Amino acid sequence: SEPLKLKLSKEGEAAAELKVNEEQQCNGSSTTWTPSSWTTKPIKQDVVYTDGVAVKNALAKLECLPPIVTPAEIVKLRKSLQEVALGKAFLLQGGDCAELFDYCEANAIDSKIKLLLQMSLVLIYGAYKPVVRIARMAGQYAKPRSSPTEIYDGKEIPSFRGDILNGYDVEERTPDPARLVSAYFHSASTLNYIRASLASGIADLHSPLDWELGHVKDQKIKAQYTRIVDSITDSLRFMKTVGADSPASGLETVDIYTSHEGLLLEYEQSLTRRLRHPASHPSHQPSQLPGSIPPNGGTKKLSEVSGDGKGWYNTSAHFLWIGDRTRQLDGAHVEYFRGIENPIGIKIGPTMMASDLVSLLDIVNPSKSVGKVVLITRYGEHKIDSLLASHIRAVRESGHVVVWQCDPMHGNTKSTPSGVKTRQFSSILSEVGSALRIHKEEGSFLGGVHLELTGEAVTECVGGSEGLTEGDLGLNYTTYCDPRLNEKQALELAFLVAGHYRD
Ligand code: PEP
Ligand code: MN
Numbered sequence: 001s002e003p004l005k006l007k008l009s010k011e012g013e014a015a016a017e018l019k020v021n022e023e024q025q026c027n028g029s030s031t032t033w034t035p036s037s038w039t040t041k042p043i044k045q046d047v048v049y050t051d052g053v054a055v056k057n058a059l060a061k062l063e064c065l066p067p068i069v070t071p072a073e074i075v076k077l078r079k080s081l082q083e084v085a086l087g088k089a090f091l092l093q094g095g096d097c098a099e100l101f102d103y104c105e106a107n108a109i110d111s112k113i114k115l116l117l118q119m120s121l122v123l124i125y126g127a128y129k130p131v132v133r134i135a136r137m138a139g140q141y142a143k144p145r146s147s148p149t150e151i152y153d154g155k156e157i158p159s160f161r162g163d164i165l166n167g168y169d170v171e172e173r174t175p176d177p178a179r180l181v182s183a184y185f186h187s188a189s190t191l192n193y194i195r196a197s198l199a200s201g202i203a204d205l206h207s208p209l210d211w212e213l214g215h216v217k218d219q220k221i222k223a224q225y226t227r228i229v230d231s232i233t234d235s236l237r238f239m240k241t242v243g244a245d246s247p248a249s250g251l252e253t254v255d256i257y258t259s260h261e262g263l264l265l266e267y268e269q270s271l272t273r274r275l276r277h278p279a280s281h282p283s284h285q286p287s288q289l290p291g292s293i294p295p296n297g298g299t300k301k302l303s304e305v306s307g308d309g310k311g312w313y314n315t316s317a318h319f320l321w322i323g324d325r326t327r328q329l330d331g332a333h334v335e336y337f338r339g340i341e342n343p344i345g346i347k348i349g350p351t352m353m354a355s356d357l358v359s360l361l362d363i364v365n366p367s368k369s370v371g372k373v374v375l376i377t378r379y380g381e382h383k384i385d386s387l388l389a390s391h392i393r394a395v396r397e398s399g400h401v402v403v404w405q406c407d408p409m410h411g412n413t414k415s416t417p418s419g420v421k422t423r424q425f426s427s428i429l430s431e432v433g434s435a436l437r438i439h440k441e442e443g444s445f446l447g448g449v450h451l452e453l454t455g456e457a458v459t460e461c462v463g464g465s466e467g468l469t470e471g472d473l474g475l476n477y478t479t480y481c482d483p484r485l486n487e488k489q490a491l492e493l494a495f496l497v498a499g500h501y502r503d
Pocket of ligand 1: 097325
């Protein structure tokens with residue numbers, strides 16, 4: 001059956017129709033973008049709700065709720081990602097594969113944020129670069145699935161598609177529109193707690209003792225980590241002595257941005273708002289910002305297409321990405337993504353052709369704004385060698401300047417003989433190692449990593465210095481989707497990447 005396609009009834013949407021891209025006009029493709037123009041395109045992974053009225057009411061409610069994040073924050077992240085694209089910073093992104101509403105709980109949030117902070121400390125120290133942190137949190141509730149159904153107890157039932165859509169419990173597999181509104185409130189609560197924790201000093205470099213490693217017992221990792229913390233403590237003491245450690249020194253806290261896969265477009269559309277650009281937006285600073293003028297003398301600035309000092313911001317998260325299954329050039333997801341101001345990611349799997357990659361960049365970033373797009377490569381440890389270099393070359397020749405981020409998780413998922421999804425830690429390390437090497441060989445550089453991880457001591461990926469085996473998977477296997485790195489494996493990976501930059 002046809003999916004429900006709901007038009008926004010918002011007054012003035014038509015008036016605010018945005019001509020995103022004149023080049024596309026010349027190419028004869030569609031030029032008019034609105035938050036709902038995606039509904040005219042073919043869509044993958046769409047949702048069929050049975051109760052249309054309930055969906056309409058849920059979306060109407062979402063449209064009235066305040067933004068979860070603001071343009072000023074979104075543009076700040078965009079500027080930080082420009083730095084990453086230019087090689088001056090490193091991007092760390094991580095979190096659960098599928099975030100559950102139940103993970104909106106203090107301990108679960110604390111342990112993930114702490115792990116991201118610990119990893120970034122290791123990376124800053126090792127790579128001598130600032131680290132931009134994006135959590136896969138506060139909204140990572142929608143999952144694309146390879147099959148819409150699965151067999152349970154001999155019966156075919158709908159697959160679990162994430163808490164925003166249906167429930168993991170077999171009784172709750174019918175998509176429930178009430179979950180749309182619930183997703184908003186769980187996102188907002190999660191981010192509220194993260195914001196409050198940061199404002200209360202959890203990331204304060206003056207108290208690194210609060211960053212004690214949790215479950216990690218490995219002596220080598222502990223020693224390496226303690227050495228970094230001691231060294232930072234020494235440096236801080238020195239800075240205090242010479243008076244350089246003032247309250248404005250920026251050592252009291254850090255920024256943590258949120259992200260999720262922009263899969264459920266009904267939800268994303270409802271939180272897409274036409275808002276005033278902050279003063280820091282490229283349109284307000286025509287010539288100072290390196291990002292608005294790409295090396296090839298790019299075409300035009302974002303403001304030239306709107307003219308009223310406003311733009312369409314997705315206010316559900318700072319950063320959204322398009323999944324590997326929904327990145328069709330003429331599809332609904334690409335259509336939605338091309339109109340928003342947020343920095344965006346695109347997952348690039350082994351089926352991506354170099355020419356399509358460039359077409360995709362031209363569609364979502366016609367002005368070639370530097371760092372607007374993060375290409376998240378996830379080929380698999382054995383395929384990266386035959387694919388990454390050609391993609392790097394194609395992008396370079398196109399004049400686009402992107403952030404290259406390696407997701408070493410999704411091309412390396414395997415099932416054990418008994419059907420448990422896992423990943424070999426050595427495969428994950430190998431893909432990251434190859435990404436670092438190939439970028440270097442191509443005169444490019446790896447800008448960041450995208451990881452599925454949790455602060456809990458889970459046993460979902462095998463290997464690592466702990467030596468987890470397939471037989472150990474049952475000890476603490478708690479993911480509702482893909483297998484995640486535990487604290488120790490995540491830190492080991494951070495040390496590996498940091499070590500590369502030290503060498
Ligand atoms: C994911 O990041 O969980 C995911 C589904 O990735 P991909 O789109 O790369 O398969
Ligand atoms: Mn996943």
